[in-house]
Amino acid sequence: MILELDCGNSFIKWRVLDPIGQGSILGSGIATEADGLLVELLSLPVTISKCRLVSVRSDSETALLVGAIARSLGVEVLCAAASEKLGGVTNGYKDFQRLGLDRWLAIVGAYQLCRGPCVVIDLGTAVTVDLIDEGGQHLGGYIAPGMSLLTAQLRTHTKRILYDEQEAKAALSDVAPGRSTSEAVERGCLKMLHSYIESQIDSAAHYLGGQPEVFVTGGDVSLLAERRPVKKVPDLVFKGLAIACPL
Ligand SMILES: Nc1ncnc2c1ncn2[C@@H]1O[C@H](COP(=O)(O)OP(=O)(O)OP(=O)(O)O)[C@@H](O)[C@H]1O
Ligand SMILES: CC(C)(CO)[C@@H](O)C(=O)NCCC(=O)O
Numbered sequence: 177m178i179l180e181l182d183c184g185n186s187f188i189k190w191r192v193l194d195p196i197g198q199g200s201i202l203g204s205g206i207a208t209e210a211d212g213l214l215v216e217l218l219s220l221p222v223t224i225s226k227c228r229l230v231s232v233r234s235d236s237e238t239a240l241l242v243g244a245i246a247r248s249l250g251v252e253v254l255c256a257a258a259s260e261k262l263g264g265v266t267n268g269y270k271d272f273q274r275l276g277l278d279r280w281l282a283i284v285g286a287y288q289l290c291r292g293p294c295v296v297i298d299l300g301t302a303v304t305v306d307l308i309d310e311g312g313q314h315l316g317g318y319i320a321p322g323m324s325l326l327t328a329q330l331r332t333h334t335k336r337i338l339y340d341e342q343e344a345k346a347a348l349s350d351v352a353p354g355r356s357t358s359e360a361v362e363r364g365c366l367k368m369l370h371s372y373i374e375s376q377i378d379s380a381a382h383y384l385g386g387q388p389e390v391f392v393t394g395g396d397v398s399l400l401a402e403r404r405p406v407k408k409v410p411d412l413v414f415k416g417l418a419i420a421c422p423l
């Protein structure tokens with residue numbers, strides 16, 4: 177079985193694939209640190225024989241994680257690396273090594289799906305937006321704070337903005353004017369995110385010409401307002417990872 181890992185700044189997303197047939201998913205999860213991840217992986221009722229990983233964490237943190245997985249599971253861990261071209265896409269950064277690997281793999285995964293002009297939006301710790309033209313040229317992109325960071329900044333830099341996770345979640349059931357602190361903050365940041373995404377999709381149409389396909393991925397994909405047709409692809413990074421690290 178193949179173990180795939182996507183190590184973001186907040187969470188490690190993982191899944192186990194059966195390489196035979198359609199590559200069905202035998203298990204998946206989200207972990208915050210290596211110890212919890214290994215406990216989960218070791219309790220799986222399957223034998224992992226291969227592993228591929230992408231990380232946007234520091235080199236030292238990534239090396240520790242890779243070492244721990246290799247030792248515990250007794251497998252070689254293949255890591256996605258930066259490249260100038262992959263899967264028909266050309267990296268648009270002046271220094272291609274600087275482009276976040278999660279962004280790169282999501283871009284490559286999206287282009288494989290549409291083979292045409294597209295926008296890739298990843299709603300994670302950060303909200304990233306990347307533009308790819310018809311020929312697979314990555315035009316570059318944008319990095320902005322994600323929903324959790326937006327609200328956390330307000331909480332951190334004020335004295336009287338105080339509420340818990342449960343209140344935060346409840347507040348997001350609507351975008352009507354907030355009648356409590358949690359509603360006011362959560363809905364304010366959500367509306368900011370919605371307007372930002374709308375404006376990014378509009379400007380992408382300008383840069384790419386016509387109507388590009390819009391792909392959305394990341395842990396906060398459920399926060400998206402359904403104002404126009406978009407393709408939600410939760411495993412876009414894993415799709416790119418399979419291209420970067422064929423097994
Ligand atoms: N089961 C879950 N556990 C934790 N967070 C979740 C879960 N489902 C959705 N989320 C949301 O996903 C967000 C994190 O998204 P994601 O996992 O894509 O981030 P990340 O990969 O760590 O970030 P990045 O790659 O941008 O550094 C959190 O802000 C949280 O609101
Ligand atoms: C932007 C994030 C944090 C999104 O996960 C990641 O892709 C990253 O650390 N990128 C490096 C900086 C860049 O992409 O320009």
Ligand SMILES: [K+]
Nearest residue numbers: 184278298300
């Ligand atoms: K991510």
